[in-house]
Amino acid sequence: MNWSNIFTVYRKELRDSLRDRRTLISMIVVPTLVMPMIMFGVGTVMTKVITKAQAETVTIAVIGGTDSPAVVAALRAEAKFQVVKTPADVSRAIGDKMLRAAVELPAGFDAALAEGRPATVRLLYYEGELKSGMGVGALEGFFRDYRGKLVERRLAERGLSADLIKPFEVQKRNVAPPEKVGGNLLGGIVAYSIILLCFTGAMYPALDLTAGEKERGTMETLLCCPASRSAIVFGKFFMVLTGSLGAMILALCSMALSAMVGGAMVAGHGLAPAVRHTQQAGGLALAIDPLGILGVLALVLPVAVLFSAVIFTVALFAKNQKEAQSYVTPMIFLIIVPAMMSMLPGVELNTKLALVPVLNVSLVCKEMLSGVWHWSYLALIFGSTAVYAGAALAVAVAMFKRESVLFRA
Amino acid sequence: MIEARHLTKVFRDKKRGEIRAVDDVSFRCAPGRIYGLLGANGAGKTTTLRLLATLLQPTSGTAVVAGCDVCAQPDQVRAQVGFLAASTALYGRLTAREMIAYFGELNGLARPEIAARTQRLAGELAMHEFLDRRCEKLSTGMKQKTSIARTLIHDPAVMIFDEPTLGLDVMAARAIVRFVRACRDRGKTVIYSTHVMSEAEKLCDTVGIIHNGRLVTEGALDELRARFRERDLEEIFVRAVGGELETGLR
Numbered sequence: 001m002n003w004s005n006i007f008t009v010y011r012k013e014l015r016d017s018l019r020d021r022r023t024l025i026s027m028i029v030v031p032t033l034v035m036p037m038i039m040f041g042v043g044t045v046m047t048k049v050i051t052k053a054q055a056e057t058v059t060i061a062v063i064g065g066t067d068s069p070a071v072v073a074a075l076r077a078e079a080k081f082q083v084v085k086t087p088a089d090v091s092r093a094i095g096d097k098m099l100r101a102a103v104e105l106p107a108g109f110d111a112a113l114a115e116g117r118p119a120t121v122r123l124l125y126y127e128g129e130l131k132s133g134m135g136v137g138a139l140e141g142f143f144r145d146y147r148g149k150l151v152e153r154r155l156a157e158r159g160l161s162a163d164l165i166k167p168f169e170v171q172k173r174n175v176a177p178p179e180k181v182g183g184n185l186l187g188g189i190v191a192y193s194i195i196l197l198c199f200t201g202a203m204y205p206a207l208d209l210t211a212g213e214k215e216r217g218t219m220e221t222l223l224c225c226p227a228s229r230s231a232i233v234f235g236k237f238f239m240v241l242t243g244s245l246g247a248m249i250l251a252l253c254s255m256a257l258s259a260m261v262g263g264a265m266v267a268g269h270g271l272a273p274a275v276r277h278t279q280q281a282g283g284l285a286l287a288i289d290p291l292g293i294l295g296v297l298a299l300v301l302p303v304a305v306l307f308s309a310v311i312f313t314v315a316l317f318a319k320n321q322k323e324a325q326s327y328v329t330p331m332i333f334l335i336i337v338p339a340m341m342s343m344l345p346g347v348e349l350n351t352k353l354a355l356v357p358v359l360n361v362s363l364v365c366k367e368m369l370s371g372v373w374h375w376s377y378l379a380l381i382f383g384s385t386a387v388y389a390g391a392a393l394a395v396a397v398a399m400f401k402r403e404s405v406l407f408r409a
Numbered sequence: 410m411i412e413a414r415h416l417t418k419v420f421r422d423k424k425r426g427e428i429r430a431v432d433d434v435s436f437r438c439a440p441g442r443i444y445g446l447l448g449a450n451g452a453g454k455t456t457t458l459r460l461l462a463t464l465l466q467p468t469s470g471t472a473v474v475a476g477c478d479v480c481a482q483p484d485q486v487r488a489q490v491g492f493l494a495a496s497t498a499l500y501g502r503l504t505a506r507e508m509i510a511y512f513g514e515l516n517g518l519a520r521p522e523i524a525a526r527t528q529r530l531a532g533e534l535a536m537h538e539f540l541d542r543r544c545e546k547l548s549t550g551m552k553q554k555t556s557i558a559r560t561l562i563h564d565p566a567v568m569i570f571d572e573p574t575l576g577l578d579v580m581a582a583r584a585i586v587r588f589v590r591a592c593r594d595r596g597k598t599v600i601y602s603t604h605v606m607s608e609a610e611k612l613c614d615t616v617g618i619i620h621n622g623r624l625v626t627e628g629a630l631d632e633l634r635a636r637f638r639e640r641d642l643e644e645i646f647v648r649a650v651g652g653e654l655e656t657g658l659r
Contacts, residue, residue, distance in 0.1 A: 008514045012503070019502040217498030221559070223464050224497065225515040226488035403465055 001234070005227040009235020017205050017239060026204045027243045031197045031251040038193060039258040049130075058135040061086040061093070061102045063124075068110035074146060075103065080138055094126050100135030101125040113150060188343035191296065191365030194251055195339050195358060196332075198300055201247025202308045203328055206240045210316040211324035219406065233400040237393065240312050244304040252293055292369040299368070299378070302385040303361050307335075309392035313399050319408055334358075342366060354380045357388055411438045411461060411567060411598050415470035418456050418622075430456040432622035433470065438600060438615065440566070443593050445613030446602040447646055453622040454602040455494070458571045461600065462492045475566045475598070488516060491560030494571035501545030505536060505555040508544055509562050516563035523562065530558040550581040557588055568592045570601045574608065586612060606642045616642070620650040 017023045059082050065072045076083050087093040090102045104122035106112070112119040121143060125136035152162050213219040222232060311328055318324035335358055341347055342362030349363045360381045367374065399405050418431040431453045438444035448454045459465045461472055463483035472479045475489035499508055506527060513523035531537050534554045539547055544555060553573075560568065570589060574582035589612055592599050603609055609616055610630065617627035626649045628636065637645045 005515060008511070012500075012507075012511050015507070016500060016502050216501070217496050218500055220464065220494070221497040221499070224462055224487060224490070224492040225512055226484045226517070227515045228484055407459075407465070 002228065002231050005231035006235045006238070009227065009232055010238045013205075013209060013236055013239035014242065017208065017243070020204075020208060023204045023208060023243065027201050027246045028250060031201065031247040032254050034193055034197065035190075035251050035254040036258045038189060039255065053131050053134055056131075057082045058100050058138050059084055059098070060135065060139065061090055061099050063090060063102060063104040064107060065103075065105040065109065067108055068105055070110045071105065071146070075142070078142060081142070090124060094124060094132060097129070097131070100132050101139055103139060116154075188362070188366045190255060190369060191362045192339040192343060194248055194296060194300060194365070195303065195335060195362060197247045197251045198244050198304050199307050199311070199332060199335050202240050202244035202304065202311050205243035206308065206311040206315045207321050207324045207328065209236045209239060210312060211318040212321045214318075214406075214408075215320040223406065229401045230397055233397050237308060237312055237396060240308040241304055244308050245301070248300055248304060249297070252297060256293060292365075292371060295368040295373070295378075296365045299361055299365065299382060299385075302382060302389045303358070305389035306357065306385060306392050309389060309396045313392065313396040316396070316399055317405055317408070338362065349374065349377055351377075351380070355384050357385060361385065410440060410476070411436075411444070411472065411474050411600060413437070413457070413461065413470070413472040416457065416460055416467050416472055417469040418453075418460055418465060419468040429622050431460065431467075434619070434622075434624045435470075436615075436617050436624060436627055438598050440598045441593060441596045442614045443589065443599040443601055443612050445609040445616040446600060446619055447604065447606070447609055447616055447642075448602070448619035449604055449650070452619045454604075454619055455496075455571055456622075457619065458492075458494070458569050458600065458602055462490050462569055463487055464492075488563065489566050491563075491565040491568045492571070493556055493560045493569070493573050495573065495575035496571070497556065499544040499547075499552055499555055499559070502543060504541050504543055505547065505551070505558070506540045508555055509558050512559045513562040518563060526562055526564075527558070530561060534558060549577060550584065553577065553581050553585065557585075565597070567598045568600070570599070572603055573601075574603070574605065582608075606646060610642050618646055618649040625649050 017027075057080055060075070061084055062072055062075065063086055072083075075081055084099070086102075087098065090099065093099045094102060102124040104124060106119050106121070109119050109121070123136050123139050123143075126132040151165060155162055155164060213222065223229075311331070314327050314331070315324040318327055338356060338359035339362045341359055343366075347353075347363065349360070349367065353363060354360045354377050364374065364377060364381050368378075413434055413436050416431055416434045417429065420428045420430055422428055434453075434457055436444065446454050446457060456465065460467050460479065461474055463479050463486045466483075467480065474486045477485040477489060479486050499505075500511075503511065509527050509530070510520075510523050513526065514520075518526070527540075531540050534557060536551075536554050536558065539551050542551075544552060547555065568589070570585075573585050573589075577585065586608065589599060589601060593614075601609075601612055613630070615627060615629055616633060617624050619625070626633065626636070630642070633642075633645050634640060637648050639645045639648065
C-alpha cells in the first residue's frame with residue numbers, strides 16, 4: 001500500500017469537496033445547526049407552548065346543573081375557568097376547540113351531596129388534544145378539592161379530625177443527577193441525530209467521488225495514473241469518512257456548546273422565569289454527562305466507517321449521481337428505523353440487540369449519555385460494528401477493482 | 410515501443426450475451442512513430458486503447474508497453490503512458506495548475522520538479538494566462554491544453570490518443586494534431602485512434618483498420634494504397650471493412 005498516493009488522493013478530494021457547496025452544507029452547516037435547533041428551538045418552543053397553555057383560562061360548559069347552583073357557582077368563582085353558555089352539541093364544540101372540556105352534572109347533584117347520596121360527575125374532553133387534556137386535568141383538580149372540602153365538612157359535623165382519612169403524607173424526591181435526567185430525556189434523540197448526521201455527512205462526498213466522477217468523466221482520467229486502485233479507493237474512502245466524522249464531531253461540539261449556553265441561560269440570563277422554573281423543576285434538564293459525549297464519539301467511529309464504506313460501494317455501482325441518489329436515499333430509512341426503535345419504551349440492550357447494527361449503537365449511546373456504562377455490551381457493540389465496517393470496506397475495495405462497475409455503461 | 414500480442418477482450422452482457430469487443434488484435438509501434446487505429450464507432454478502438462493503458466484487463470493475449478507487460482505490471486505501464494481521450498475530463502473545481510500538479514504527484518514527482526515542469530509546459534502550450542483559473546471556467550481549447558499538460562507532466566515514453574479531436578473546433582483540433590506530431594518528434598511512441606480519415610492521412614506512419622473488434626488490415630499509407638489500388642484513405646477503409654458500413658446505411 002502506497003500511503004503517499006493515498007494521502008495525495010485524500011488531499012485532492014478534501015480540497016475539491018471543500019469547494020463543493022452541497023458537501024459543505026451536509027458536512028458543516030446542517031450538523032452545526034441541528035443540535036441547537038433540537039436543544040433550544042424545539043425545547044424552548046415546547047416550553048413556551050405548554051406554559052402559555054397552562055396560563056390560559058379554560059373555557060368550559062356545564063351540562064345540567066340548573067338544580068345545583070352551589071357547584072355551578074363554585075365553578076364560576078374559580079379564576080382559571082371561564083364558564084360559557086352550553087352549546088347544543090357539546091362533543092362537537094370540544095372537537096372544534098370552541099370548548100376545552102365540559103362538566104356533566106347529574107340531576108339533583110347539590111341535593112344528593114347534602115343528603116349524603118352517591119353521585120357521578122362526568123367530564124367530557126378530547127383525548128390526544130393537548131389543551132383539552134390540560135383542561136380536563138384542571139377540572140379533575142377542581143372536583144378533587146371540592147370533594148376534599150365536603151369530606152372535611154362532613155367529618156367536622158361528626159366531630160372527627162381530618163387526619164382520620166389521611167393518616168400519612170407521601171412526598172416525592174428526585175435523586176437522579178441532572179445529567180441522568182438530561183441523558184434520559186435527550187439521549188435517544190441525540191444518538192438518533194448523530195447517527196443520521198453520520199450518514200448524511202458521508203452521503204454527498206460519496207456520491208460526488210464515485211458516481212459523480214464517472215458522470216463527469218474524471219474517473220477515467222484518474223484511473224490512467226500509476227497509483228494502484230487500492231490507493232485511489234482508500235484516498236477517496238478517507239474523504240467520505242472525513243465527511244461522516246466531520247458532521248458527527250461538529251454535531252457533538254454544537255451539542256456541548258448548546259448544553260453549556262443552555263445551562264447559563266437556565267441559571268438566569270435570558271429565559272423567561274416560567275421556562276426557567278420548568279427546567280429547574282427537572283422538566284427539561286439540558287445537562288448531559290460529558291464523558292458520555294466522548295463515549296459516543298468513540299463508538300460512532302466504526303459506525304461512520306460502516307456507513308462510509310456502504311454508501312461508497314452503492315454509489316460506485318451507479319452510472320451517474322442521479323442514479324446513485326436513488327440507490328442511497330432509501331438507505332436512510334434503514335438507518336432511521338433502528339435508530340427510532342431505540343427510543344421506544346421497553347427496548348432495552350441485550351446480547352442479541354447488541355449485534356444489530358445502528359440499533360445497538362443508538363441504545364448504548366442513550367445509556368452513555370445518561371452516565372450508564374455497560375462495558376461488556378460496549379465491547380461487543382464496538383467489536384461487531386468494527387467487523388461489519390471492515391467487511392463493508394473490503395467490499396468497497398473489491399468493487400473498485402471491477403471493470404464492470406467502473407465502466408458500467 | 411508498444412507491442413500488442415493477440416489482444417482479446419470479451420464482455421458478457423445479460424441481454425446481448427458474449428461480445429468480443431477486441432478479437433485477437435496484434436500490432437507493433439516503434440518509438441518516434443505514430444500508429445493510427447482507424448475504425449467506425451463501436452469497432453473496438455477505445456477498448457483496444459483502454460487495454461493498452463491498463464484501464465481494462467485483456468480476456469486473453471497481452472501487450473508490452475515500454476517494456477512492461479500490461480497484465481503483469483499494470484502500475485508500471487501507466488507510469489510510462491500518457492492517455493488522452495475525449496472522455497478523460499478535468500476536475501472542474503481544481504485550477505489548471507492544481508490539476509497538473511495532482512497528476513504529477515500521483516506519478517511520483519517531487520513538488521519542485523512538478524513546479525518546474527508545469528512552468529515549462531505552460532510556456533510551450535501558452536497556458537500562463539489561465540493556469541490559476543478553475544477548470545470549470547476554462548474554454549474548450551484551454552481545457553484541451555490543460556489535459557495535454559496533464560498527460561505530459563511525467564514525460565511518458567508512450568502517448569495514447571483516443572479520438573482526441575472529438576467535438577473540438579478547427580483551431581483546437583489543429584493544435585492537437587500539432588501536439589501529436591511534436592510527441593513523435595520527441596521520440597515518443599504514439600497510438601492515435603480516429604475515424605477522421607484526413608487526420609490519419611496527416612499524422613500516421615502506420616495505419617491499422619479495425620472492424621468488429623478485428624484488425625482487418627494494417628501497413629504504411631503507401632503500402633495500403635498499393636495493396637488496395639486506391640489513393641483515398643476513405644475508399645481504402647470502406648474496402649477493408651468489406652463495404653458493410655456504406656451498404657448498411659442504404
